[in-house]
Structure formats: C-alpha cells, structure tokens
Amino acid sequence: AEWECTVEAPVNIALVKYWGKRDSELILPYNDSVSLTLDEEKLGTRTTVRYSASYEEDSLVLNGKPTVISSRLSNVIEEIRRAFRKQAVRIKMNAQDLMSMSRYRFRIETNNKMPTAAGLASSASGMACITFALCTALGITESVDMSELARLGSGSACRSIHGGLVQWEAGKEEDGSDSLAKQIYPASTWPELKFIVLVVDGEKKKVGSTEGMQRSMATSEYMLLRPKQCKDRIQEVCWAFQAKLFPALAEVIIKDSNTLHAICRDSYPPVNYLTRTSEALIDFVHRLNEALGDVCVAYTFDAGPNCFVIFEEKHESLLMWLLLHTFIENDVIDPTIHRQPKWDDD
Numbered sequence: 206a207e208w209e210c211t212v213e214a215p216v217n218i219a220l221v222k223y224w225g226k227r228d229s230e231l232i233l234p235y236n237d238s239v240s241l242t243l244d245e246e247k248l249g250t251r252t253t254v255r256y257s258a259s260y261e262e263d264s265l266v267l268n269g270k271p272t273v274i275s276s277r278l279s280n281v282i283e284e285i286r287r288a289f290r291k292q293a294v295r296i297k298m299n300a301q302d303l304m305s306m307s308r309y310r311f312r313i314e315t316n317n318k319m320p321t322a323a324g325l326a327s328s329a330s331g332m333a334c335i336t337f338a339l340c341t342a343l344g345i346t347e348s349v350d351m352s353e354l355a356r357l358g359s360g361s362a363c364r365s366i367h368g369g370l371v372q373w374e375a376g377k378e379e380d381g382s383d384s385l386a387k388q389i390y391p392a393s394t395w396p397e398l399k400f401i402v403l404v405v406d407g408e409k410k411k412v413g414s415t416e417g418m419q420r421s422m423a424t425s426e427y428m429l430l431r432p433k434q435c436k437d438r439i440q441e442v443c444w445a446f447q448a449k450l451f452p453a454l455a456e457v458i459i460k461d462s463n464t465l466h467a468i469c470r471d472s473y474p475p476v477n478y479l480t481r482t483s484e485a486l487i488d489f490v491h492r493l494n495e496a497l498g499d500v501c502v503a504y505t506f507d508a509g510p511n512c513f514v515i516f517e518e519k520h521e522s523l524l525m526w527l528l529l530h531t532f533i534e535n536d537v538i539d540p541t542i543h544r545q546p547k548w549d550d551d
C-alpha cells in the first residue's frame with residue numbers, strides 16, 4: 206500500500222531578526238526573534254509526501270530535481286519517526302502494525318514558489334512544509350510541537366508553523382525543549398498590513414545565513430548587545446502591533462534590519478548582503494516617509510539583497526506607483542503584493 210498527502214506552508218518575515226546560534230546541532234538561537242507570516246498564495250512551499258513500507262529508502266525531490274537528504278532534514282525525519290512511535294505506543298497500537306509501520310519510507314516532493322536560497326526565506330517555508338507534510342501524513346500534528354521539529358531543519362522555519370505575529374524564544378534548556386515558536390497575536394489583529402517583496406537578485410547568495418551568523422558569533426562584538434536589544438525590540442513590536450501603531454512598528458523593523466546588516470559588516474571577514482539597489486530602496490523609503498510627514502512604509506532585508514516592504518493597505522496604490530516608476534523599470538523585478546494569511550490558528 207501507498208499513501209499520499211499534500212500541504213502548503215508560508216514564508217515568514219522576521220521583524221526582529223534571528224542571527225547566531227547557542228547550539229548549532231539543535232539549532233538553538235542566541236536571541237529571541239519575532240516575525241509576521243505571509244499568505245502562501247504566491248510565496249511559500251508545497252509538499253507532497255508519499256509513504257509505503259515497500260519503498261527502500263527515504264528520498265527527496267526538490268523543485269523537480271532528485272536531491273540528497275541533508276543531515277538537518279534527516280534529523281527532522283528521525284525526530285518525526287520517534288514522535289510517531291511514541292504516539293503508537295501511547296494509543297497501544299498492536300505490535301504487528303507497529304512493526305510494519307516502522308518500515309515506512311518517505312518520498313518527499315517539495316516545490317518552492319520562489320527562487321531557492323536567494324534570501325527569500327525559502328528554507329523557512331520549505332522546512333516548515335516538509336515537517337507539516339510528514340506530521341500530517343502520520344497523524345501526529347496535534348501530539349507534537351511542529352515548531353520544535355521544523356526548527357531542526359532551519360531555525361527560521363519554526364516561525365512558519367503559525368500565522369500572525371510569531372515569537373521564537375531562544376529558551377535556556379540545553380535540549381532545546383523551550384526553544385519554540387508561538388503565536389503572539391493572530392493575523393486578524395491587523396489585516397490591513399501588507400507586504401511587497403522586491404526581488405533584487407534571484408541568484409544564490411555567496412555567504413549562506415548559517416555561515417554568516419557563525420562568523421558574526423565568532424567575531425562581532427556587536428553581538429553582545431543582541432539578547433537584550435532583541436527582547437526590548439520585541440516588546441515594542443508586540444505593543445505597536447496590538448495597538449496598530451504603524452510608525453512605532455516601522456521604526457523597530459527598520460532599525461533591526463539595519464542592526465543585522467551592521468553586524469554583518471562588523472564581522473570578520475565582513476559580509477555584505479545588500480547591493481546598490483538595496484541601498485537605493487532604503488533611501489527611497491526614508492525619502493518617501495519624510496515627504497509624507499510620517500513613517501508610513503518600512504523595509505527589512507534578510508541575508509540577501511531582496512527587499513521586503515511593509516505598509517498599510519491605504520498606501521498601496523501610491524507605493525506601487527512610485528516603485529513602478531523608480532525601480533521596476535530599472536533593476537528591480539517582480540513586485541508582488543502579499544497579505545497575512547486568511548487562516549487564524551491558535
């Protein structure tokens with residue numbers, strides 16, 4: 206017999222960034238972070254899992270190409286198998302069924318809706334999606350914390366398990382059991398928030414975030430400020446989000462993005478993820494806010510040159526028009542508008 210299930214998972218955009226690990230095997234972060242989850246219509250990942258006892262081994266097809274299962278993904282799969290066995294014991298499944306189920310192997314087929322590894326959070330939605338697909342296939346979505354499992358695949362993936370404003374706590378435990386992502390407020394708190402993703406360069410980035418953060422941890426003294434700074438900023442983000450105060454929210458988002466990139470520049474050898482176009486977009490947003498007399502637009506950049514623009518719906522047409530005339534004609538491609546998901550978990 207063979208079974209199959211298909212699910213989708215969204216991208217999340219960090220407003221206060223995760224950068225640096227306290228444990229790189231279990232992927233435990235050095236600081237707390239907070240993000241907003243996007244709808245999965247145009248960005249995100251779709252995964253189909255087939256499983257059967259007749260398959261010889263686990264296999265992965267990523268964006269149409271057979272791909273070796275990384276050690277991180279194999280950690281995720283093994284943890285999910287363990288959770289499945291635990292549930293089977295708990296519900297007193299008979300020994301024979303348990304034996305045949307332990308022979309299940311997975312065929313994972315996963316497709317990103319955007320360029321992989323271009324700083325567009327594809328690892329986040331990708332690992333979240335595979336976790337979600339495997340847990341759904343095995344019927345354990347309610348008996349595990351999927352954020353803990355997705356985290357083993359890629360840190361930022363744990364935040365894509367929930368919608369709305371999501372916080373990932375660094376935690377203190379050595380086994381990572383308290384390093385989970387939780388929803389702080391649902392998407393419905395502020396449905397007018399919108400996002401434009403500007404793909405500045407869809408190429409694979411030179412220094413991956415895993416390596417970049419390792420370098421920062423080892424060499425940048427600015428990192429020492431992060432744990433407390435992030436806690437303070439997250440508090441501000443939560444307060445601004447709940448009260449729907451855009452200028453207050455925007456200021457923290459902008460500052461934290463710039464802190465991340467200052468840390469990257471301060472690392473040794475230095476890392477620069479931003480291009481001239483990214484810099485021009487930063488100037489554009491500040492000039493626009495100044496002209497409007499209020500902070501109506503925010504930007505944030507992850508470990509790549511692509512720009513996430515955040516604003517309220519009422520500014521959408523003005524912003525789109527300006528972007529179209531200043532950037533899209535030149536070197537920025539593919540402006541897509543995104544909202545928060547319509548679903549509201551928790």
Ligand code: DP6
Binds near residue numbers: 232359360
């Ligand atoms: C800049 O989650 O890709 O996007 O845990 O090593 O897989 P690993 O790193 P990853 O790092 C994301 C860093 C960031 C900030 C963020 O998403 O919080």
